[in-house]
Amino acid sequence: MVLxxxxxxxxxxxxxxxxxxxxxxxxxxxxxxxxxxxxxARPAEIEGAVALGREAFVDRLLAGFAPDYxxxxxxxxDKPDRDELAAMDETARRETLNEIQRHDRRQLAQFAGWWxxxxxxxxxxxxxxxxxxxxxxxxxxxxxxxSSAAMIxxxxxxxxxxxxxxxxxxxxxxxxPAMLAYxxxxxxxxxxxxxxxxxxxxxxxxxxxxxxxxxxxxxxARALTGFVTRRGDADYxxxxxxxxxxxxxxxxxxxxxxxxxxxxxxQPACPKWLARKLLVYFEGREPSTARVDDYASFLKSxxxxxxxxxxxxxxxxxxxxxxxxxxxxxGPIDYLVGSSRRLAVEPPPAVLWLAAGQLGQRLLEPxxxxxWDGGQAWITTSTLMQRGNMAGMLLGVVKLEDVxxxxxxxxxxxxxxxxxxxxxxxxxxxxxxxxKGDRKRPGMKGEFxxxxxxxxxxxxxxxxxxxxxxxxxxxxxGAIVDALADELLAVPLTSASRATLVEFLGSQRASxxxxxxxxxxxxxxxxxxxxxxxxLILSLPEAQLS
Amino acid sequence: MNSRSLDRxxxxxxxxxxxxxALISSRAEGAVRVFASELGPVVDSPRVLLLxxxxxGNDGLSTIVPFGDDAYYAARPxxxxxxxxxxxxxxxxxxxxxxxxxxxxxxxxKLAIVEGVGYPNPVRSHFxxxxxxxxxxxxxxxxxxxxxxxxxxxxxxxxxxxxxVVHVGANVPYSLESKSHPAVAFVNPASYRWAGAKEDLDAxxxxxxxxAKDEKPIGEKDANxxxxxxxxxxxRASSQKIRAAVAHYTTTIEYPDxxxxxxxxxxxxxxxxxLGTRVLSVELSGFDTHTNQRNRHDQLMRQxxxxxxxxxxxxxxxxxxxxxxxxxxxxxxxxxxxxxxxxTDHGVAAPVFVFGSRVKGGLYGKHxxxxxxxxxxxxHSVDFRSVYATLIExxxxxxxxxxxxxxxxxxxxxx
Numbered sequence: 001m002v003l004x005x006x007x008x009x010x011x012x013x014x015x016x017x018x019x020x021x022x023x024x025x026x027x028x029x030x031x032x033x034x035x036x037x038x039x040x041a042r043p044a045e046i047e048g049a050v051a052l053g054r055e056a057f058v059d060r061l062l063a064g065f066a067p068d069y070x071x072x073x074x075x076x077x078d079k080p081d082r083d084e085l086a087a088m089d090e091t092a093r094r095e096t097l098n099e100i101q102r103h104d105r106r107q108l109a110q111f112a113g114w115w116x117x118x119x120x121x122x123x124x125x126x127x128x129x130x131x132x133x134x135x136x137x138x139x140x141x142x143x144x145x146x147s148s149a150a151m152i153x154x155x156x157x158x159x160x161x162x163x164x165x166x167x168x169x170x171x172x173x174x175x176x177p178a179m180l181a182y183x184x185x186x187x188x189x190x191x192x193x194x195x196x197x198x199x200x201x202x203x204x205x206x207x208x209x210x211x212x213x214x215x216x217x218x219x220x221a222r223a224l225t226g227f228v229t230r231r232g233d234a235d236y237x238x239x240x241x242x243x244x245x246x247x248x249x250x251x252x253x254x255x256x257x258x259x260x261x262x263x264x265x266x267q268p269a270c271p272k273w274l275a276r277k278l279l280v281y282f283e284g285r286e287p288s289t290a291r292v293d294d295y296a297s298f299l300k301s302x303x304x305x306x307x308x309x310x311x312x313x314x315x316x317x318x319x320x321x322x323x324x325x326x327x328x329x330x331g332p333i334d335y336l337v338g339s340s341r342r343l344a345v346e347p348p349p350a351v352l353w354l355a356a357g358q359l360g361q362r363l364l365e366p367x368x369x370x371x372w373d374g375g376q377a378w379i380t381t382s383t384l385m386q387r388g389n390m391a392g393m394l395l396g397v398v399k400l401e402d403v404x405x406x407x408x409x410x411x412x413x414x415x416x417x418x419x420x421x422x423x424x425x426x427x428x429x430x431x432x433x434x435x436k437g438d439r440k441r442p443g444m445k446g447e448f449x450x451x452x453x454x455x456x457x458x459x460x461x462x463x464x465x466x467x468x469x470x471x472x473x474x475x476x477x478g479a480i481v482d483a484l485a486d487e488l489l490a491v492p493l494t495s496a497s498r499a500t501l502v503e504f505l506g507s508q509r510a511s512x513x514x515x516x517x518x519x520x521x522x523x524x525x526x527x528x529x530x531x532x533x534x535x536l537i538l539s540l541p542e543a544q545l546s
Numbered sequence: 547m548n549s550r551s552l553d554r555x556x557x558x559x560x561x562x563x564x565x566x567x568a569l570i571s572s573r574a575e576g577a578v579r580v581f582a583s584e585l586g587p588v589v590d591s592p593r594v595l596l597l598x599x600x601x602x603g604n605d606g607l608s609t610i611v612p613f614g615d616d617a618y619y620a621a622r623p624x625x626x627x628x629x630x631x632x633x634x635x636x637x638x639x640x641x642x643x644x645x646x647x648x649x650x651x652x653x654x655x656k657l658a659i660v661e662g663v664g665y666p667n668p669v670r671s672h673f674x675x676x677x678x679x680x681x682x683x684x685x686x687x688x689x690x691x692x693x694x695x696x697x698x699x700x701x702x703x704x705x706x707x708x709x710x711v712v713h714v715g716a717n718v719p720y721s722l723e724s725k726s727h728p729a730v731a732f733v734n735p736a737s738y739r740w741a742g743a744k745e746d747l748d749a750x751x752x753x754x755x756x757x758a759k760d761e762k763p764i765g766e767k768d769a770n771x772x773x774x775x776x777x778x779x780x781x782r783a784s785s786q787k788i789r790a791a792v793a794h795y796t797t798t799i800e801y802p803d804x805x806x807x808x809x810x811x812x813x814x815x816x817x818x819x820x821l822g823t824r825v826l827s828v829e830l831s832g833f834d835t836h837t838n839q840r841n842r843h844d845q846l847m848r849q850x851x852x853x854x855x856x857x858x859x860x861x862x863x864x865x866x867x868x869x870x871x872x873x874x875x876x877x878x879x880x881x882x883x884x885x886x887x888x889x890t891d892h893g894v895a896a897p898v899f900v901f902g903s904r905v906k907g908g909l910y911g912k913h914x915x916x917x918x919x920x921x922x923x924x925x926h927s928v929d930f931r932s933v934y935a936t937l938i939e940x941x942x943x944x945x946x947x948x949x950x951x952x953x954x955x956x957x958x959x960x961x
Contacts, residue, residue, distance in 0.1 A: 184836045184887060192886020196836045199892070203671050214670065214921070329770055360716060367717060370673055376773055380718055380731035381708070381781035384774065385740040388750070398741045494771070496755060504749040532746055539740065540753055541774030 024320060025054040032325045033314060035490055035546045036282050037061055038125025040338030043487060045122075058314045062163070062307055064124030071156060072114045074149050077103050078231060108148040112363050113350030115155065119337045120349060130162035130306070131155060132333065133281055135363070136371030138173045138205060140182035142364045147232045150178040151364055166274055166304035167265050170205065174257050175227060177234045183369065186229040189240040193221040200369050202264070211269040212249060219246040223255035265304065271296040274304070282313060284328025284375070291318070326490040329375055330546040332359035335387055336394075338546055339538055342488050345394050345461040354404055355390045359383050379544065388539030395531045395538075396460045465530040466520055475517040477505040481533070488537050490546040497540050505533055591866035593941055594817050596826045597694075598874040599719055600850070602833030603672065606879035606896030606924070608843050609645075610661060610913065614638035617916040621883045625840050625890070639913055644847040647855025648899070655907040656858065657899060658959035660933055662914040664895035664926025668878065672834070672892070675877040680721035682931050682950050687720065693934060693949060694825050695724030701944045702727065702824065708780035709787060709821040714809040715829050722827060728776070729827070730784045735792040735812055739785045754779030791819030799860040802852040806830050810857040818866045824942075826870075833876060836889040850874075858901055868903035871941050871960070873933065875899075881922055895926035898933055900959050904941075910957050932957055 030049035034041035038061075041049075049057045077100055085093055119128045135158060142151045154176050161169050173179050180186040185197035198221035202212045212220075226241030227234060246255045249263060264270055275295040279287040287295075295309065302308045313319055330338060336352045336359075353363055360383055361372055372378075392398030465484070474483045481501045485493045493501070505519075508529055514522045519529070537543060612618045613629045614637050627642065633649045634640035641649050651657040665684065669675045677686030682693040691699070694711060702710060703726070711722055713731040722729040732738040740750050754775050795815035801807035809828045816823050830850060835843055854874070861867030879896030895914050914924035932954040935946035940960035947953045 184889070187837050187885075187887030187889075189886055194836055194885050194887050194889070195891045199670070209669075209671055209674055327770065329774070368672070376770070377718070379774060379777055380713075380729070381777055381784055382730075382732040382738055384777050385738070385781050385785065389737075389741040392742055397743070402741050403737065497753060500749050500752045504746070508745065532743060535742055536746060536749055536753075539742070539750060541771050541778060544774050545770060 022054050024317060026050060028325065029054070029320045030057070031490065032320060033058075033061070034125070035326070035330075035334075035338065036284075037129055037310070037314065038122060039119045039129070039334060040341040040546065042341060042344060055315065058311060061126050061314070062311055064127055066123035067127070069118065069123060072111050072152060074111075074152050075103075075107060076149055076232070104146070104148045108142055108151065108364060109350055109353070111148065111152050111155070112353040113348070115363060116333075116337065116349035116352045119333070120340060120346070120352075122341070126310070127159060127163065131158040132363075133278075134158040134162050134169070136366060137277065138169075138176075138179065139366040139369050139371045140176075140178040141366055145178045145181045147178070147181070149232050150176075150181065150229075154178040155364075163307045163310070164305075166299075166306060167261070169306075170261050170265070171258060173205075174201075174224070174261060175234045175236070177229050177232055180227050180229050180234055185224055186227055186234075188221060188225050188227070190222075190225050190242040193218070193225065193242075195221045197221075198224055204370060206264045206273060207267055207269040208273045211267065216248050219248045220255075220260055222246050223248065223260040224257050226257070271299040271304065275299050275309070278306075278309060278313070281374075282310075283319065283324050285324065326545050328546065329378055329544050331372065331374060331378055332356040332361040332383075332387070333363065334546060335359070335544065336390060339391055339488070339543075340394055343394060343461065343463060343534070345463055347394055347459065347461075351393075351400070351404070351459075355393070358404065359386055359390065384544070387544065388535070391538035391543075392535045394461060395535050397528075397531050397535050400459065464527065465534060466523060466526045469530065470520050475520065477502050477509065477516075477519075480519065480530070481505060481537075484530070484534055485537055485542075488534060489540070489542050491542050493540075493542060497542060501533065501536060504536065505529070508532070591820075591869045592822065592824055593943075594824055594826060594866075594870045595694075595937060595941060596813060596817075596870055596872040597719070597721065597828070598854070598872055599827070599829045600833050600846075600874065600876040601676075601829055601831035602835070602876070603675075603878045603880055603892055604833045604846075604876035604896060605835060605839065605843055605890055606661075606893075606914075607882065608839070609642050609847070610639055610659065610897050611642060612639045612913060612916060615916050621916070623884065624888045625884050635909065642844075642847045644844055645851045647851045647858075648901075651855065651858050651901060652907055656903060656905055657901045657907045658905050658957075659897055659899055659909050660928055660957060660959070661897045661909065661911040662895045662924070662927035663875075663898050663911060663930050663933060664878070664924075665929055665931070666926075668894040668923070668926070670878065670892035670894075672877055677720060679875065679877055679930060680719055680723075682934055691725065692719070692721035692723040694721045694827075695727065696949045697938060697942065697944070698724050698727035698825075700948045701942050705822070705824075707822045708784045709816075709823050711825040711827075712784075712788070712816055712823050713827040714812045714816075715827075717829065719827060719829065722825070728780065729825075730780055730788070732788065735789050735815075738789055740781070750778075751782045754782055787819075787821055788816065791815050791821055795819065797860050797863070799856050799863075801856045801860075802849070804849060804853070806849060806853040807856065810853050811860075814857060814860045814867065817861065817870050818864055820866075835880070836885065836891060837887040839884075839889040854901070862903060871900065871902035871905060871937065873898060873900055873937065875930070875933075879924065882916060882919060882924060883922060894920075894923040898930070900933070900937075904960065906959050906961055908959070910959055928957070929954055936960055 027046050027050055031041055031046045034045060034049065052060065079100055080096060088096065119125070135155065140151065140154055142148065145151055157172055157176060161172060183197035183200055184194045188194040188197065195217050199217045202217065202220065203209055222242040222244070223246050226236050226238065228237055228240065241256065243254055245252055248255060248260060249267065251263060253259060255263065272292055276287060276292045279291065279295060298312060299309055333356045336356055340347060340352065356363065360378055366372060386403065389398050389403035393400050393403055469480055469483055472483045474480050481498060509519050512522070512525050514525060519526050607618065607622070608625065608627065611627050611632045613627065613632045613634070619626045631643040632640035633643055633645065648657055652659070665678060667684070669678065674686055678684055680692045681687060681689045683689035698711065705727065708730050710727050711724070711729040713719070713722060713729045715731065716733050718729050718731050740747065742750060792812055792815045795818060797814065801811045806828065813826050813828060816826060830846070832842070832846055861870050875898045876896055878892060878894055880890035880893040882893065885891050912927040914927065918925060931950050935950060935954040936956040936959060938944060938946040938949050939956055
């Protein structure tokens with residue numbers, strides 16, 4: 001809350017009159033920027049941004065409103081090595097490995113909540129936005145990495161370097177423990193290549209399909225040999241590196257990993273690939289070739305400076321065009337964090353993580369190396385209804401256990417993985433549940449702990465929509481609908497939706513025996529009814545756009 | 547507003563007017579049916595196609611194992627299955643030893659295995675290769691809708707029931723991408739609903755109605771808004787029926803207690819539910835076995851076998867079930883030679899399975915030779931579009947060239 005206020009104050013201090021000189025910088029533009037560069041905004045934040053003026057506000061955004069943060073404290077539990085495990089008896093080994101796995105899952109859930117909290121707080125929304133962007137770009141999944149410390153470390157890399165130079169990020173990701181494990185490059189060694197990372201680094205991270213050959217992949221894999229992971233840390237073993245000559249993308253050299261990265265950064269396809277990805281992500285539509293080329297040559301001329309790229313974009317009038325503003329289908333995190341911020345509710349952040357997962361965007365577990373498809377792919381008949389249910393939960397009109405628990409319990413019980421080494425067995429209680437026929441995800445105690453607390457505490461949103469509407473001076477059904485829709489939606493209500501909502505509010509009000517324009521005075525009835533109205537508004541097709 | 551959206555709107559209105567369990571006829575081609583819980587059993591069940599996607603690239607050589615070939619053991623020192631771990635067809639090859647249930651189905655003549663399936667100039671990217679399989683077009687997504695979407699345009703152009711195409715799972719595959727028959731999807735049927743107050747449901751349902759005539763166009767947003775409205779309408783129309791079909795389904799068959807088992811039980815419920823569903827889709831992922839493949843792949847085979855065997859037994863119990871044909875496929879096979887980490891990298895040709903009561907079981911295609919490789923990869927002998935063409939012509943009964951854009955020879959696994 002303090003952070004949110006500070007933006008407004010800054011706006012008032014510096015901003016007087018500056019918006020007048022820039023007719024395109026208005027609440028619509030500021031809200032759009034805060035939706036795309038951050039995770040939604042309250043009306044006061046939008047007004048503060050307008051008052052500050054576009055350029056000044058963009059620079060504040062790039063620097064962060066309150067950029068300092070306390071990094072998540074990562075507790076490390078060292079896994080016993082093979083010899084130590086072999087020395088234990090069966091029960092002790094099981095218990096030890098189970099404990100490690102439990103700890104790891106708990107820590108992962110806690111970190112996910114911590115991350116969502118950063119998004120909700122809004123101290124440096126763009127930093128968290130870029131962390132999410134890179135998480136979907138240089139994907140790694142906790143399911144494969146199996147180390148919360150490595151996953152958190154990679155996330156922190158995105159947080160600290162996500163607005164820096166792409167080349168630095170790429171060099172860091174090549175030796176990132178989570179990435180080494182996720183794409184098997186820690187298995188890639190001289191004489192025994194593993195091509196997985198070599199392929200994806202060209203296909204998805206730098207060039208795109210069609211800009212390399214199968215032979216390039218084989219040769220690049222050789223250049224990328226030598227890395228290992230040990231107890232969750234990356235290391236480089238010279239003897240595993242293939243130091244011979246390789247011909248990659250037409251150049252012959254004794255390439256090593258950094259030499260190969262430098263070669264990739266020199267390819268004309270590379271800045272185009274990154275520019276297109278960033279434009280699609282922030283604008284929500286396919287950019288023209290000319291626009292990609294323009295931004296690609298800018299990126300190249302600035303040595304792949306991501307912050308400079310974003311500054312250019314946020315000051316570009318085309319970013320504020322009608323077919324960009326609020327034309328994108330928001331992803332689950334955008335929908336949930338954005339709705340929470342617009343409603344000004346403060347749900348336990350781990351609950352938002354679980355909810356987003358159920359809607360198709362489980363942070364720290366992207367579905368594949370390509371990340372999330374986004375756009376219309378977010379929306380199915382099921383996820384669209386579920387979005388409404390999650391909004392109902394935020395508003396306290398739908399019970400948490402009615403929307404979250406069933407699918408979490410049913411969530412994807414993948415075969416417990418075993419690579420032949422000694423893997424922890426399933427938790428006993430999960431085992432029992434499976435026998436009973438529950439389709440339960442094994443061992444998500446950390447998650448249930450968070451949810452359990454929310455259930456025990458009886459989460460109720462600390463909001464008062466009645467007072468909010470009264471302050472806005474609205475009385476009639478139509479005015480109430482318009483006021484709430486304006487606060488909660490990024491697009492204007494369509495006339496059909498407006499008619500449905502006004503009719504709904506009118507008929508429900510009448511059935512409670514309340515006269516026209518008297519709803520806000522009938523306190524015991526007005527708040528539940530306004531929350532149901534807000535629930536319908538957030539279930540609208542319009543509410544999925546931002 | 548085109549006539550199709552009028553159809554859909556009328557359909558949805560009718561559905562909600564009757565409170566969900568209405569008398570709704572699905573005018574699906576070749577099967578005009580009427581159902582209602584009071585009117586007795588479903589008559590004349592439609593032919594249903596089930597797609598089972600093995601995501602990540604299933605290793606063909608660990609599925610149909612050439613245990614009689616020394617080259618196999620030379621290429622796979624840590625991964626090769628010993629002869630005793632194979633359910634042999636002959637002296638040369640056999641099914642992975644975990645596929646005991648499917649072997650019984652094969653012996654019963656209800657499982658066709660097409661070997662060496664792929665396409666020319668293979669792409670080893672998961673995503674691009676899936677796009678090719680999903681669109682039946684080497685250009686991938688730029689070619690337009692998924693192949694099931696195109697099939698729907700040809701075969702069920704007047705079908706307006708949103709339950710026509712159903713994906714049980716989280717990620718709807720691109721094969722189901724369609725302008726006119728988008729898939730409905732759910733993970734858990736019990737929570738497949740909008741959970742607002744009862745009195746609010748009517749207002750929720752109205753959100754799916756078409757744009758009002760007087761509404762000002764708002765540019766590019768319209769495409770997304772119209773899409774979202776239609777999804778709301780489909781959700782409203784399908785939610786109650788699907789929950790009811792799954793909740794009321796009873797079976798003596800025990801399915802494995804995992805995600806695939808649960809999804810296939812839902813598949814059986816929907817196939818028997820009289821909802822007019824023509825295409826069902828599920829996914830099993832985890833096949834991208836670059837490291838320590840052996841145990842992981844064994845486990846996946848076991849998981850697949852148990853779930854499919856249960857489904858196949860279950861489908862045999864009813865006429866509606868006997869009208870389901872299933873296709874099991876993956877985006878590519880894997881490299882012949884194992885890599886340095888006891889796994890395999892992306893490869894090319896692989897077998898596909900087709901099962902069902904009406905299937906003419908047996909081995910089709912040609913086991914790819916281990917002596918005649920193309921840069922370390924198997925050569926395909928059957929284009930996957932021949933498999934599609936067979937299903938389109940002999941099962942759904944429409945001209946395959948209209949769906950696939952070209953003619954491909956059919957394979958006699960359907961009479």
